[in-house]
Amino acid sequence: MSFVIPAYNEAGNIAEVIASVHAEATRLDLSHEILIVDDGSSDATCAEAMNAGTRAPVRVLRLSRNFGKEQAIMAGLGSALGDAVVILDADLQEPLSYFETMLRHYQNGYEMVYAVRAHRRDEPRAKRAFTRAFYKMLSLGSRVSIPTDARDFRLMDRRVVDALCALPERDRFMKGLYGWVGFRSIAVPIELEPRRNGTSKFGFAGLFRLALTGLTSFTDWPLRMWTGIGMAIASLSILYGGWIALRTLLFGVDVQGWSTLVVAVCLLGGVQLISIGVLGEYLARVFTEVKGRPGFIIAEETASDAARRQ
Missing domain, CATH: 1.10.287 (Helix Hairpins)
Incomplete structure (x- = not known):
């Protein structure tokens, strides 16, 4: 099992997330690797990840600059060695307690198990309205089913990962690509936890750019x-x-x-x-x-x- 964790200026969280992932994988008796993708961080994310790696099987990919989360995910998927791959954010908002449920679905034959937000009550009203409008616009002319409120936290079979890595496009909207490749998929509703340290790297401008990429990539x-x-x-x-x-x-x-x-x-x-x-x-x-x-x-x-x- 490969755990791919994209990280940008997450020095305050990265050691804890590595320890949590290693403990959970060990508890479930999984042979695993933890792949940290340092997306051009300006803090000590890379050094903290390597220090935490003295107690866990950690590989760190340091990108030459900040390429964005979507590309950091692809860098991790392309380097992952496992028969299955888990994508997990480094902000510790997605509880690892749901991973066992995802693993059970995977063992029952699902090739992609992904998390969806159970609710958005913790977000400002304006952001909720913007998100609803985005998904409605995205579904208007798209032939690909893109689940509302899906997260990047997901467990994928090696065949799904190989299919994603084989796609030639460079300007990627990963939530759309997950749906485009297909395969047997199932959603797992999750309750997000508050961010432990730092602030979100996705402000309104970043979300708007990502939404624009999604609209122009998956609908005409x-x-x-x-x-x-x-x-x-x-x-x-x-x-x-x-x-x-x-x-x-x-x-x-x-x-x-x-x-x-x-x-x-x-x-x-x-x-x-x-x-x-x-x-x-x-x-x-x-x-x-x-x-x-x-x-x-x-x-x-x-x-x-x-x-x-x-």
């Missing part, structure tokens, strides 16, 4: 929506033009309408700029893929004595 309805808006405006313009022609024939020429003209021009200009922006987002994804740059660079890999002995 924004493009089709603007096509529909353009057709609706064109149809209304034709009807309005016909009405003006008919009114002129019946009642003569009316010179008034300067304010209407200005409003119409500004409206159409705004609609065009927004539609160009939506098109630009999709074009930016294409540009990223065409360049072919790797999603991450591993600067250094180290292993504890316990990991080398395995």
